[in-house]
Amino acid sequence: MEQRREMQGTDPVVADWAARRTRHAAAWTPTELTAAKADHVISVVLPARDEEATIGAIVGAIGRDLTGPGGLVDEILVVDSRSTDATARIAAAAGARVVRQDEVTRGLTPMDGKGDAMWAGLAASRGDLVVFLDADLRAFSSRFVTGLLGPLLTDPSVAFVKGFYHRPLTIEGHADPDGGGRVTELVARPLLNLFWPRLAGFIQPLSGECAGRREVLSRVPFVSGYGVETAMMIDLLELVGLEALAQVDLGERRHRNQSNQALGRMSAQIVLAAWSRLRRQGWVSTDAEPGRLLTQFVRDADGPAGREAQTVDVGVTERPPLASLLLPGAPGRG
Ligand SMILES: O=c1ccn([C@@H]2O[C@H](COP(=O)(O)OP(=O)(O)O)[C@@H](O)[C@H]2O)c(=O)[nH]1
Numbered sequence: 366m367e368q369r370r371e372m373q374g375t376d377p378v379v380a381d382w383a384a385r386r387t388r389h390a391a392a393w394t395p396t397e398l399t400a401a402k403a404d405h406v407i408s409v410v411l412p413a414r415d416e417e418a419t420i421g422a423i424v425g426a427i428g429r430d431l432t433g434p435g436g437l438v439d440e441i442l443v444v445d446s447r448s449t450d451a452t453a454r455i456a457a458a459a460g461a462r463v464v465r466q467d468e469v470t471r472g473l474t475p476m477d478g479k480g481d482a483m484w485a486g487l488a489a490s491r492g493d494l495v496v497f498l499d500a501d502l503r504a505f506s507s508r509f510v511t512g513l514l515g516p517l518l519t520d521p522s523v524a525f526v527k528g529f530y531h532r533p534l535t536i537e538g539h540a541d542p543d544g545g546g547r548v549t550e551l552v553a554r555p556l557l558n559l560f561w562p563r564l565a566g567f568i569q570p571l572s573g574e575c576a577g578r579r580e581v582l583s584r585v586p587f588v589s590g591y592g593v594e595t596a597m598m599i600d601l602l603e604l605v606g607l608e609a610l611a612q613v614d615l616g617e618r619r620h621r622n623q624s625n626q627a628l629g630r631m632s633a634q635i636v637l638a639a640w641s642r643l644r645r646q647g648w649v650s651t652d653a654e655p656g657r658l659l660t661q662f663v664r665d666a667d668g669p670a671g672r673e674a675q676t677v678d679v680g681v682t683e684r685p686p687l688a689s690l691l692l693p694g695a696p697g698r699g
């Protein structure tokens with residue numbers, strides 16, 4: 366479905382890109398995509414930390430709708446990211462292959478967070494097309510998977526696809542139909558628009574729902590923690606160019622909404638990811654390192670000034686491109 370009208374006031378290059386590279390998940394049916402699959406092997410990878418409440422329904426829906434003889438999806442891989450709950454057991458019972466993040470990265474520099482779990486998922490999966498999904502999605506539909514795969518299976522010039530959606534936010538019973546994506550709107554979108562304006566057309570640049578060709582995904586670093594999406598967008602723009610990127614309307618996305626304090630820590634990691642790319646791309650010429658510590662204040666009647674100061678390490682690092690670690694001839698070497 367083409368956009369109803371061109372984006373007004375933005376860079377004409379971005380408006381033209383958005384008009385041509387914005388699609389809707391309803392444009393493709395599983396049957397059509399299975400017919401277009403040819404020799405592709407398709408993996409769905411879910412980084413999951415303490416997602417026992419939702420992982421079973423997500424894996425089950427994908428298994429029911431998209432796997433089996435002649436199915437679209439060949440592999441559902443859940444990366445257990447140091448869960449302390451029943452995520453791994455429930456995921457396996459629902460039909461996923463489960464790997465532990467720390468097993469996949471054993472022997473490498475220890476790293477933390479979602480970005481490291483995603484890198485482990487890319488390393489442990491076997492598809493030449495890889496779909497990433499968050500594992501905290503509510504009311505999940507396998508249309509998320511078919512929508513993300515649509516451009517990749519029907520247009521060889523597309524290397525990477527981002528999902529977008531309306532993001533309702535419900536806090537203490539108050540529902541805001543588009544209140545979600547707080548870090549996107551307050552931190553990531555301003556950063557990307559001001560320093561990487563060619564990415565301004567992405568409606569959900571932090572979307573955890575995305576898909577790409579292994580040959581491309583294995584040629585970018587994966588920043589640890591929550592900096593992964595920001596750095597990946599910047600690195601893919603540099604590696605393959607805007608024309609090879611696309612976005613697909615997945616409708617509405619509901620997920621677990623974290624506290625503003627948690628999103629403050631997330632924002633700090635996104636700022637650090639952006640800083641590393643600003644320096645790498647020559648925007649800043651300094652060897653000085655930014656800080657790694659974030660102090661936040663929570664209400665505490667017994668604390669100084671009625672608050673407790675909480676300081677956390679929000680530092681990020683990154684896994685190198687997977688292809689740089691693989692032996693010649695191994696699958697995925699770019
Ligand atoms: O150390 C981590 C943190 C998060 N996640 C997963 O990454 C996805 C997105 O994380 P989260 O829901 O915390 O982020 P949000 O969507 O709230 O921004 C979820 O599937 C998490 O289980 C992970 O695998 N390891």
Ligand SMILES: O=C(O)[C@@H](COP(=O)(O)O)O[C@H]1O[C@H](CO)[C@@H](O)[C@H](O)[C@H]1O
Nearest residue numbers: 545546547548549571573591594622623
């Ligand atoms: O988009 C956002 O602002 C944040 C928080 O979303 P909400 O405000 O809780 O809906 O969620 C995204 O950002 C994370 C960091 O990039 C991603 O890992 C998540 O997949 C994505 O949901």
